[in-house]
Amino acid sequence: MSLQTRKILDRTFSGAGLLAIAWLAAALLVLLAPMVVRGLRAVCFQGTIEHRRFLLEKFERGDRTEVEAEIRAAQAAREPAWRMLAEFDRQLAAGEASVRARYRAPLKDLRKHLQFLLGPEPGKPRPPLLRDQYGQTRMDLAQLGLERVLRREEWDYSNPAAGGVRESKPRAEDFAGTPLAALFPYVEQNLAAMMRPRRTFYWGFWTDESFDAHFFGGIWPEILGTFYLAIGTLLLAVPMGLVAAIYLTEYARESRFLAVLRTCNNTLAGVPSIVFGLFGLAFFINTAHVSPAKSVLAGSMTLALMILPTVIRASEEAIKAVPRTYREAALSLGAGRWHTVWSAVLPAALPGILTGIVISMGRAAGETAPIIFTAAVSVGRPLALWQTLAQPTPALSWNIYNLATEHEAVDLVRHVQYGLVLTLVGLVLLLNLAAILLRARIARRLRN
């Protein structure tokens, strides 16, 4: 091989490595960008008058006179639309039965979508579900509602080879020649007047309860549940992990038994998370009966078992990194073994141990599979501290799954899903950032 080729090969080799690194960074960026951008839209968005009305009626938030004036203005803008609908109703009731039959289904569909956009028709009884009592609270969803009012989707099965083909038809065609045809241009042109969009910062997203399956309100129960689970896990795992690490580094002598212990520890670290979940169900709930059914306590125990190896390993590393001279100095001052560990080794190893704990806490907060069967429910109120012993809780991680796959209207709560993801990822990354900073401080101190 010529020297030049070897040189080029060398360059491409380095290039391949750099490419791999670039791919890592790009993966992180591609992953985080939509989460951050769309997650922030859960908090900062174009809110409609319905959003402000909801806040006023539910929480007494906002300036009452101002919001009420706005509601009146919006109602005035909507009134012609509802009037057209009511007039058409009357006209049909007076007309022939065949005409009535022809318009019954399209009219019902139109009314449904108009109510989806604007909220209940004035003068009609209050619907039972909260989501039907209000129109769309966000302008992006209001646009979707407008689209549904203006156009109707249809599946065309006429060509069997292609299967169903989706077609979108203007709804105005259905009502061509009737007075109702004027409704569509009116709604389209006056959407802003009817919904009164305004830039909104809804900080309550993080502190409000959710209402009606996350159609309204915030994610406070999930945040609180994740917090309980993470703290409970730490309370259980850290003492055990710390004691084990102290024993392994300071007391144990190399032996076959120790090798077995280490293998067990590694095995525990490698057990798939879903198996932990099954074990939690089979042992903590069905056998040990720590709680009658799913509960935060059972979930914390399961998670604690899962992060135990990580805590042990991190603490071990931190304790091993304490220089020998610390121990020798303490021993030469007459301290016993335990006293040495307690007063000289542990304080020196503390930052390193904390780093490991913080990272494990992030892991406990983000894990989903172990809590599916042991702690998580989809909908729930925020728990009081004493309720965590016997009651399940919503949690950020589980609710991301649940809202993204099992919710009845997945597309309508997309912003909540992104908000949950942003909150969880932000929480975990902040914890990791804290760990990185902590470690940098240790490194600096060790260098001095």
Added chain:
Amino acid sequence: MDGSAGRIRAAPSLLLSRGARRRQRLAADLGQLFLLGVTSLSALAVLAIFFFIARDAVPFFRLEGFREFFTSPRWYPSAAEPEFGALAIFAGSGLVTLGAALVAVPVGIAAAVCLSDVLPFAARQVVKPVVEMLAAIPSVAYGFFALVVLAPLLQRSGGTVLAAAAWIIGAPVAGLLAFILADLGADHAPEPLQKRIRLGLLLVLGGAAATGLWAASRALAGLEISSGTNTLNVSLVLGIMALPTVVSVSEDALQAVGRELREGSYALGATRAETTLRTVLPAARSGIAAAAILGVMRAVGETMVVWMASGNAAQIPSPWYNLLAPVRTLTATIAGDMGEADHVTGSARYHVLFAMALCLLVFSFVCNLASEWVLHRSCRKAGG
């Protein structure tokens, strides 16, 4: 002797009575025993996990036997005549893991080599947090990404994306291959013709590669992806998830290869690439194998991504390497079916999930032992 005894007697508070000494000894021993007890809890936990999973798995095998579970691809647990053939599910897990390994292992090793041998120290300090962040992001967030961002993208414009990916990956690789082959071919030619032969070979090979890539990308661009939640999607995302494990473990292995080996290789006139490929990588072989095993373990045991984005169809894709078909994995089956099986505790429907968990557990245990054995061997070799 006498003098020292006298001095000790002069400070009696330092000398413990026999009883006190015994008490202290006892306390120390008891304390140590307590520490040992707490430490063995993790060992006990492993045993307990094996025991409780096996205890609920055994009834399934007693009820239904082994044969159907491991050999039949028919998975109809809730039919009137339930069938519990898990072969398709095993195949799904295997396929997804294979895909993830194909993504994670090459990229991970390349990144680890770059981190340990190419990048300067300062750049490494920047890259390491990126790897750590990738490791820290919760699996459900990855799953959400796969389901909400990647799956619609693949479904809408999958052909274009695949064709672009083929060019991005294929063009550099093919160019490099053409270059090397042209050089090797020209090596045997007589001296005066070498340059011309090399150029000619390069043009021919490069043209062939470009034509091949063009044809491949045309074929890919015409591809219709019926569902974005498929093996390809999950493999990509799982591969990214497993990357940090592979990178950090193999980087440790590369770092453990001493400076002397590298310097020896450089002194013999090798380039950095040759040093790494011929000297460092073979020396770190076992550590890298362990990294690959751990990465594979991570992919097999992952639940949320596959549950959300694999399509959950219990079928063996045809042909088996069809990455665009939806599959179902062991972990997703456990997570998804437990909700329905929960209230029929005691039936085969419930116990079959534990049987699957037992298979996962045994697999991860074996993988762990293998990686430990490999690492242990490398340690001993490095030591001796």
